[in-house]
Amino acid sequence: xxxxxxxxxxxxxxxxxxxxxxxxxxxxxxxxxxxxxxxxxxxxxxxxxxxxxxxxxxxxxxxxxxxxxxxxxxxxxxxxxxxxxxxxxxxxxxxxxxxxxxxxxxxxxxxxxxxxxxxxxxxxxxxxxxxxxxxxxxxxxxxxxxxxxxxxxxxxxxxxx
Amino acid sequence: xxxxxxxxxxxxxxxxxxxxxxxxxxxxxxxxxxxxxxxxxxxxxxxxxxxxxxxxxxxxxxxxxxxxxxxxxxxxxxxxxxxxxxxxxxxxxxxxxxxxxxxxxxxxxxxxxxxxxxxxxxxxxxxxxxxxxxxxxxxxxxxxxxxxxxxxxxxxxxxxxxxxxxxxxxxxxxxxxxxxxxxxxxxxxxxxxxxxxxxxxxxxxxxxxxxxxxxxxxxxxxxxxxxxxxxxxxxxxxxxxxxxxxxxxxxxxxxxxxxx
Numbered sequence: 001x002x003x004x005x006x007x008x009x010x011x012x013x014x015x016x017x018x019x020x021x022x023x024x025x026x027x028x029x030x031x032x033x034x035x036x037x038x039x040x041x042x043x044x045x046x047x048x049x050x051x052x053x054x055x056x057x058x059x060x061x062x063x064x065x066x067x068x069x070x071x072x073x074x075x076x077x078x079x080x081x082x083x084x085x086x087x088x089x090x091x092x093x094x095x096x097x098x099x100x101x102x103x104x105x106x107x108x109x110x111x112x113x114x115x116x117x118x119x120x121x122x123x124x125x126x127x128x129x130x131x132x133x134x135x136x137x138x139x140x141x142x143x144x145x146x147x148x149x150x151x152x153x154x155x156x157x158x159x160x161x
Numbered sequence: 162x163x164x165x166x167x168x169x170x171x172x173x174x175x176x177x178x179x180x181x182x183x184x185x186x187x188x189x190x191x192x193x194x195x196x197x198x199x200x201x202x203x204x205x206x207x208x209x210x211x212x213x214x215x216x217x218x219x220x221x222x223x224x225x226x227x228x229x230x231x232x233x234x235x236x237x238x239x240x241x242x243x244x245x246x247x248x249x250x251x252x253x254x255x256x257x258x259x260x261x262x263x264x265x266x267x268x269x270x271x272x273x274x275x276x277x278x279x280x281x282x283x284x285x286x287x288x289x290x291x292x293x294x295x296x297x298x299x300x301x302x303x304x305x306x307x308x309x310x311x312x313x314x315x316x317x318x319x320x321x322x323x324x325x326x327x328x329x330x331x332x333x334x335x336x337x338x339x340x341x342x343x344x345x346x347x348x349x350x351x352x353x354x355x356x357x358x359x360x361x362x363x364x365x366x367x368x369x370x371x372x373x374x375x376x377x378x379x380x381x382x383x384x385x386x387x388x389x390x391x392x393x394x395x396x397x398x399x400x401x402x403x404x405x406x407x408x409x410x411x412x413x414x415x416x417x418x419x420x421x
């Protein structure tokens with residue numbers, strides 16, 4: 001279980017874009033996981049942990065929606081390079097901003113599939129939705145990112161000669 | 162003849178994610194060769210995944226914060242202890258039973274092991290503190306020694322562990338059920354911390370060294386005529402044993418090596 005902590009931190013940070021809140025989510029997730037370890041019988045532990053992470057993040061979001069609006073915070077230590085990632089890659093700063101503007105449901109799917117590399121079926125199981133829902137969220141999320149990056153980040157997307 | 166099955170959006174995503182059915186691969190590739198708009202989308206999806214990794218993968222290589230690295234039982238101690246710390250100042254005696262309500266009667270009947278548990282617990286609580294790992298700083302060692310000697314009713318000597326790479330940070334008194342234990346905190350250049358927990362020995366006279374690992378915290382524990390000791394840390398046994406040897410020899414000059 002502890003081997004998954006870095007992955008949970010990466011995912012949580014990508015999801016909420018704030019280090020402290022991300023680690024709070026991971027801590028909640030681990031506490032639940034340890035307290036329910038006796039309920040876990042089969043399957044891969046990674047999927048199970050991310051299922052718990054999903055539930056924890058949904059609850060946290062619900063609480064936050066009742067409280068003051070959260071603003072995204074720029075983080076020392078994870079400053080994005082301004083260069084393009086590779087010759088025709090995406091500028092990470094623009095990418096991060098675009099990911100942060102995605103609706104939560106789409107962001108989750110884009111990250112579970114693209115970053116955590118879960119299969120579509122695993123993602124459906126983690127989120128507790130049909131696989132068709134996963135595919136449509138994935139499509140809408142990625143298309144939204146494509147358009148956001150095409151309009152705002154045009155110079156960054158050009159091939160650098 | 163290839164079947165002219167239309168390529169779906171789902172398949173463009175599957176292509177980018179490396180999850181396309183192998184038998185469809187060639188067909189989808191052929192389709193993309195003719196359809197630059199679809200090819201551009203599939204290409205973007207792939208670059209997006211690579212971009213997400215570049216953006217967020219640095220977190221995988223960061224050290225895990227202490228609060229996440231300790232297991233919940235230890236963390237529950239921590240939560241309980243922090244809450245209790247405030248209460249304890251007012252009602253030291255009353256909280257002991259509550260803190261340890263999860264412990265079985267059998268454990269209470271094994272004072273030696275209970276000491277290791279307390280040492281591990283105190284270590285988890287205070288070694289994780291950035292700002293307040295001690296109450297009295299190491300720079301006031303003399304005052305600390307005389308204060309602790311008075312409170313513990315036996316002469317207290319603070320071991321110096323620089324020979325094994327640990328400097329003395331400071332110490333504190335702790336509340337416990339019927340005792341007033343103390344804790345000394347040490348740290349090496351890598352930020353690893355070791356704490357020495359001790360309290361008046363009471364009736365126990367068994368001086369054998371014992372070792373236990375509890376929730377990732379290793380503890381060597383033993384007694385001498387004045388005190389019961391628990392040396393706790395998250396270090397592996399061999400490293401902790403070396404430090405334990407140093408502690409023991411400073412407290413008992415002329416004694417043989419610690420064997421365990």
